[in-house]
Amino acid sequence: MADAAAAHAAKRQSLIESLKHGAGPVALAKETSNLFRDRAVGARRRLDVRSFNQVLAIRDGFVEAEGMIAYEDLTRECLAHGVMPAVVPQLKTITLGGAVAGVGIESTSHRHGLVHDTMLELDVLLGDGRIVRCTRDNEHADLFFGFPNSYGTLGYALRVKAKTIPVQPYVQLTHVPFSHFGELERYLEAGEADFIDGTVFSPQRMFITLGRFVERAPYTSDYTFEHIYYRSIGEKREDYLSVHDYVWRWDTDWFWCSKNVFAQNPLIRRLYGRGRLGSKTYTKIMRWNSRVGVTKKLERALGVHSESVIQDVDIPIACTGEFLDFYAREIGLWPMWICPIGGAHGNFALYPLQRGWYVNFGFWDVKRTRAAHAPGHFNRLIEAKVAELGGIKSLYSDCYFSEGEFYRRYGGEAYDALKKKYDPAGAFPRLYDKCVLKA
Numbered sequence: 199m200a201d202a203a204a205a206h207a208a209k210r211q212s213l214i215e216s217l218k219h220g221a222g223p224v225a226l227a228k229e230t231s232n233l234f235r236d237r238a239v240g241a242r243r244r245l246d247v248r249s250f251n252q253v254l255a256i257r258d259g260f261v262e263a264e265g266m267i268a269y270e271d272l273t274r275e276c277l278a279h280g281v282m283p284a285v286v287p288q289l290k291t292i293t294l295g296g297a298v299a300g301v302g303i304e305s306t307s308h309r310h311g312l313v314h315d316t317m318l319e320l321d322v323l324l325g326d327g328r329i330v331r332c333t334r335d336n337e338h339a340d341l342f343f344g345f346p347n348s349y350g351t352l353g354y355a356l357r358v359k360a361k362t363i364p365v366q367p368y369v370q371l372t373h374v375p376f377s378h379f380g381e382l383e384r385y386l387e388a389g390e391a392d393f394i395d396g397t398v399f400s401p402q403r404m405f406i407t408l409g410r411f412v413e414r415a416p417y418t419s420d421y422t423f424e425h426i427y428y429r430s431i432g433e434k435r436e437d438y439l440s441v442h443d444y445v446w447r448w449d450t451d452w453f454w455c456s457k458n459v460f461a462q463n464p465l466i467r468r469l470y471g472r473g474r475l476g477s478k479t480y481t482k483i484m485r486w487n488s489r490v491g492v493t494k495k496l497e498r499a500l501g502v503h504s505e506s507v508i509q510d511v512d513i514p515i516a517c518t519g520e521f522l523d524f525y526a527r528e529i530g531l532w533p534m535w536i537c538p539i540g541g542a543h544g545n546f547a548l549y550p551l552q553r554g555w556y557v558n559f560g561f562w563d564v565k566r567t568r569a570a571h572a573p574g575h576f577n578r579l580i581e582a583k584v585a586e587l588g589g590i591k592s593l594y595s596d597c598y599f600s601e602g603e604f605y606r607r608y609g610g611e612a613y614d615a616l617k618k619k620y621d622p623a624g625a626f627p628r629l630y631d632k633c634v635l636k637a
Contacts, residue, residue: 202254206377206631207265209249210329216342217245218327224625225350248435250295250356262320265295265355273445281362282441284316288448289477295355299348301549301592303510303537303558305393305409307553308386310361311541314346314549321357325625329356334544344616347548347608349593351629352620366411367416369393369444371437373430374406379518379557382406386538386555393444396536397431401526403429418443421450423472426462428454452480454533455562459483503570507531508562508595509580512539515555517587524583526560529576535560547612549590550628556589574598591635604630 217224224243250264253275261283263272269283270290270459276282298320302313310316319333322341332342369392374545376382385394385406393409394455415438421427427447430437439447451462459480460466467475487493497504507529513521515538525534528578537558543551565576578598580624584591590607591597599607609616613629 206250206252206254206357210323213245213247213323213356214327214329217243217323217325223627224325234598239545245354247354247356256362257405259362260359262357262359263294263359264357265293265298265320267294268292269297270446273442276362276436277365277442280364282362282365282445285313286445287313288453289455290446290449291478291481294358294360298346298355298358298360299350300452300594301347303539305395305407305537306363307558308391308408308538308540309389309395310363310554311539311543312346312549313360314546315363315541315544316480317342318359318361320345320355320359322353323356324353324596325621325623330620340616341549341620343545344547344609344612346546347593348613348616348629349632351632352616353626353628365441366413367441368412368415369409369439369441371439371444372408372456373432373435373437374408376404376406379515379522382518382536382538382557383515383555386540388469397428398522398534398536399432400532401522403432407431411441412438414438421447423450424464426451426468430434449477450475452477453535453560456480458564487557497566504564504566505571505576506563506572507565507576507580508581508594509577509591510560510594511580511584511589511591512551512558513554513584513587513589514552515557517526517589518557518559521583521587521589525561525580526581528559528563528579530562531565547616548609550572551590552588580635593629599630599634601630601634603614605633 217623224245230530247266250266251264251271252267253261253272255262256276256279261272269286269291269292270293273282273286285302285306287297287304292302297313298317299421319331320342321329322345323329330338330341332338332345341352382396385391385408391408393622394413396404396406398404418438418440419425419430421430422443428451456462461470461475494605539556539558543553574596577596581591581598607630617628
């Protein structure tokens with residue numbers, strides 16, 4: 199892949215020049231985004247990084263790729279070499295650099311942690327045009343451990359080297375009903391499954407899904423068109439998927455959120471066609487609706503008040519039962535995804551996790567009520583409960599923390615030191631300004 203390396207070097211130099219010859223705040227020009235927080239953004243220089251989307255090397259135990267490569271393309275290249283990234287986030291359009299700068303998770307996270315736990319080194323473009331290489335133990339180790347959850351406020355990842363794991367052609371799935379999280383912990387401690395996640399349809403109907411690589415399969419199911427994966431979880435005890443289809447099992451229906459664009463209706467599903475079912479299409483529709491306000495106008499006409507509740511929160515496993523009780527009582531949007539997180543939980547300053555198991559709860563819907571509530575009412579309840587239980591939430595969607603609370607939970611003095619060292623001129627926004635403030 200020498201040609202790819204040479205092209206990468208040329209693109210880096212061009213980007214450096216474009217950054218050095220401009221002035222003012224910086225933002226990226228890119229085609230996709232998996233952020234769900236609307237912000238009024240002022241005038242910014244747009245750095246065109248869309249061409250940074252190539253695999254540079256696949257070697258024994260790692261892949262080296264450019265930051266803007268989508269996981270759909272990255273995973274395709276890796277599978278062709280008999281491996282996959284150690285953690286592949288659920289949606290095809292998530293980029294490698296985005297998953298490192300944010301927080302990426304999937305059903306291998308019980309073994310390998312979050313996406314940033316799998317990175318070995320990264321090259322970061324700073325606001326002054328410098329590019330620094332960061333590893334766990336070099337002179338930029340502080341940025342290596344400070345970059346995850348920084349959301350482009352310290353710099354942009356141009357190149358990432360991350361762990362891979364070997365694959366087999368198929369994944370055998372077992373969907374196991376469970377009633378309390380102690381059962382999940384037993385499966386985690388046993389360490390026998392290659393993949394573990396779960397689906398909560400209600401507190402009385404919960405399933406753990408255990409996945410294992412297998413060399414052969416008696417059949418494979420297809421959830422890329424007429425059949426819907428999440429519905430199969432409560433209908434089948436056992437299932438088989440190709441490794442490719444397993445990795446992207448959630449993308450076709452955006453977990454279950456495709457219902458919001460009527461894509462679960464069999465007739466409308468056929469009108470979409472196989473090629474347009476997926477997160478890329480649904481994201482475009484939802485962003486159009488956010489701009490035009492069709493749903494908001496309809497809700498006003500019906501006298502309904504709504505609040506988007508789009509969150510991923512990580513809760514220590516000992517507190518998961520209490521969180522589920524709270525969620526059922528106060529929020530009650532179903533289904534809900536759960537995903538355990540293990541690994542060493544390295545000393546990542548802006549997303550601090552303690553030792554031990556965590557469980558990610560993912561819920562993405564709209565809470566509609568007849569009674570009016572203050573803006574962010576339900577999201578604020580969630581933030582308070584997560585803090586009470588010693589958990590942490592991702593920052594890709596709406597946040598309502600006070601600046602003091604945010605400072606305590608997401609880096610505080612460590613972030614200030616990183617900002618002073620790597621972005622002293624303020625080319626990028628501060629993390630609180632980007633993730634919490636709406637104007």
